[in-house]
Amino acid sequence: MTTAARQNWTPEDSAALYGIRNWGAGFFDLNDQGEVVVKVPFPEGSASVSLMDIVTGIEQRGHVMPLLLRIENLLDISLSQLNEAFRRAITDAGYTGTYRGVFPIKVNQQCQVIEELTAFGARYSHGLEAGSKAELLLALAHLKNDGLLILNGSKDREFIDLGLWADKLGIRCFFVVESPKELALLIERSKSLGIRPLIGVRVKVSSKVGGLWTETTGDRSSFGLSTAQLVAVVDTLRQAGMLDCLQLLHCHLGSQIPDLDDIRAGVNEACRFYAGLVAEGAPMGYLDLGGGLAVDYMGAGDNHLQSRNYTLDDYCAALVATTAKALDPLKIAHPNLVTESGRATVAYSSLLLFNILDVMRFAPIALPEQPDEADPEPIHALFRMHTDDQSIVDYTEALKCRDAMRALFRNGTTSLRQRAAAENLFLAVAGKAFHTQQSNDALPAELAELKQGLADIYYGNFSVFQSLPDTWAIDQVFPVMPLHRHTECPDREATLSDLTCDCDGKLDRFFVENDIRGTLPVHGLRDGENYLLGVFLMGAYQETLGDLHNLFGDTHVASVRINANGSFDVMKEISGDTIGDVLEMVEYRADDLFETFRERTEEAVRQGKINIRERQTIVEEYAANLRGYTYYED
Ligand SMILES: Cc1ncc(COP(=O)(O)O)c(C=O)c1O
Incomplete structure (x- = not known):
């Protein structure tokens, strides 16, 4: 980049560099002051609030970084976008079933999230999916209106009894049978309590989907019934006089499915099972297609694992059209479509904000004016490379010299100061090689790693294991960027290290210029000034999966609501864990x-x-x- 381009840097340049308008889905952008803003649409126009202003407001209330920030409006909007998109797709296709969304509690069980979700979802009768007794208990307390309650997972007697009583209370509660053993218990408990349940069956589809969760489908997946088991379940229900209870087919293809064609293939196969059950005499009526609606973390709009090659409207239209196309020729009534979208519903509404505490630079601290006569040859060689005015630096040779010096040190034949001199000289030579590389495309491949090798390490006030476990566990990449200073060109490249004393406690994959890079462009730190970064789109799965590695606990949480006039209210503050x-x-x-x-x-x-x-x-x-x-x- 030219000096002029650096000097004339604008927020527009930063927007392109960090891709905020691609992954931000219209919710995040930059203002003229170079600060990240959250944008919320209102009938009277959209309101933008700087995240720096929100941070100041939260700090004035006594909370320090790191902070998990929830923006209520984004949850509200995501829920209505999902329901409205299905409504449009259903109307456009002349589909005769309805859409009945449910939120899978496992994706974010936090009380505040469930409270907001059920309150915002009430107008759409958005329901809940529970996969354990604890989730069932909270669902029974929070479910609003006539939202569906889908019960997945292994169910023991207590789980089943509570679900049956819920049915008696008027909650439309589906027991999704995942194994033949659980069916026997369900029949026994239903007869014993005299309550006829609504039953669903979860099937294993053989269509394979791309993405990080491909094991969710296929013969060896641990969830759902094989086709042979499904037939046995139908027979058992018939014998028990309960086939009329079987009204829902459930199939979850996986999470974060990037390719719409994979989704279409899975839905089509699910419809074949649905039709098969209708042919067996089950009344049916509901087709639950699970989760899978991806979030475009990367903002690429393609079938990259961290992206998706479809819009929300495309997704809804594909589910509706594929179902109608599969069932119409068989003259089967259109089922009510259920989806269990978790990730796409909550991802946008939470952000992790943290400050940078320190930086480690890979630059020489002090360089010798002249090596000593007695210094070993590698020091002299490095010194020559450092002072020579040649345009192409032999980086491979420099590496050899540095490693030779390390070997000599290990053998006890060089001193601490000699090793330090060699390391300083090596960093100077590597820096020179890197700058030459930047202006010369034709340099050898081994130099490609230099950028990563010379990047700063910025130490952030957060724990990967507590707040972003998926970055460590499954190589998930979240958008990360500075919250401010976007009127200045980010002049450093860095990886981020967290507070834990663990080499895995780091972020070293970032979305930069529509690609995944090993370093993040950042600004140099200024004395006495906080440098703040945000990790975006992290509302799904991270909070409860997080652990106490090195005993870093929950961060403070603040929930804000953006108002149409551009102000914001802090709706809730939850103090983080104490030691x-x-x-x-x-x-x-x-x-x-x-x-x-x-x-x-x-x-x-x-x-x-x-x-x-x-x-x-x-x-x-x-x-x-x-x-x-x-x-x-x-
Ligand atoms: C049964 C079931 N439903 C729904 C979901 C949520 O999926 P997503 O977050 O992709 O919407 C999951 C998550 O894996 C799941 O296992």
């Missing part, structure tokens, strides 16, 4: 720890190591730490 909280989660009792420590300080007083005043200070600090935030506080 005492996380210690209790791993079976310590904070009181016991305090007491044991207090005794230790008493003993130190007795032994004359500290005086009473020092003891008091130490004990108070210990107690304050137990009440303190697990993250880095200034």
Whole structure:
């Protein structure tokens, strides 16, 4: 990039670099001041609020970084976009069934999210999907209006009984049979309580889908019934006089399915099962196609794993059209379509915001003016490369010299200072090679890794394992970018390291210029000024999967609602875990720890190591730490 281009950098340049208008789905953009804004559409026009203003507002309320920010409006809008898109697709296709969305609780079980979701979803009778007894309990308390309740997962007697009582309360609760064993229990409990359940069957489709969750389908998937088991289930229901209860077919192809053709193929196969059950005499009426609606994390609009090659409207139209096309020739009434979209419903509404604490640079700290006569040859060679004015640096040779010096050091034949001199010189030579590379496309391939090798490490105040577990577990990439300073050209390249003492606690895959890169363009840190980054689209799956690695707990959470006039209200604040909280989660009792420590300080007083005043200070600090935030506080 030319110096002029750097100097004339604008937020438009940043928007293109970080792709915010591609993955932001219209919800995120940059303002003229170079700050990331959240944009919310209102009938009177869209309102934009700077995330920096929100951060200031939250900090004024006493919460420090890192912060999980929830933007209520985005959840509300995502839910209505999903329901409205299905409504349009159904009307346009002349489809005679309805759309009945449900939210799979496992995607984000947090109370605040479920409360908002069920409140916003009430106008569409959006239901819930529960896969465990705990999820069922919270669903029974929160489900609104006549939303469906879909019960997946393994069900024991307690689970089944509660679901049956829910049915008695008037909740349309479907027991999705995943195994023949569970059917026997369901029949027994239904007869015993005298309640006839609504039954669904989950099938394994053989259509394979692309994406990160391809094991969800196929013969060896752990979920659902094989075709042979399905037929046995029909026979058992018939014998029990309960075939009329079988009204729903369930099939979940996988999550984050990037290719619409894969979805069409899976839906078509599901329809064949549906038709088969109708032919068997089951009344049916509902076709539940599970999750799979992808989020375009990358903003590429193609079938990359982190993207999707379709719009929401395309998805809805494909489900509706494929179902009608498969069932119309068989003269089977259009079923009510159920989807269990989780990721696409909640991803946009949560962001992780954190500050950068420190930086490690891969640049020489001090360079020798002249090597000593007695210095080993690799130092002299590196020095020559550093001072020579040749246009192409022999980077491979420089690497050899550095490694030779390391070997000499390990053998005990060079000193600490000599090794340091060689490392400084090597970094200077590597930097020179990198700059030559940038202006010369024809350089050898081994130089390609230089950018990554010379990138800064920015230390962020967050834990990958607590807040972004999928980046570590399944190589998920989330959009990451600075929240401010977009009127300046980002002049550094960095990877991000978290607070945990773990080499996996890092982010080193980023969406940059419509591609996945190993480094993120960032701005140099300024003394006395916070540098803030955001990780976007992380509302699905991350919160409950997160763990306590290195005992970093839940971050503070703030939920805001953007108003049409561009102001915002902080609707809820939840303080993050204290150190005492996380210690209790791993079976310590904070009181016991305090007491044991207090005794230790008493003993130190007795032994004359500290005086009473020092003891008091130490004990108070210990107690304050137990009440303190697990993250880095200034
Ligand atoms: C049965 C079931 N339904 C729905 C979902 C949600 O899928 P998604 O987040 O892709 O919408 C899942 C997640 O894997 C699932 O297992």
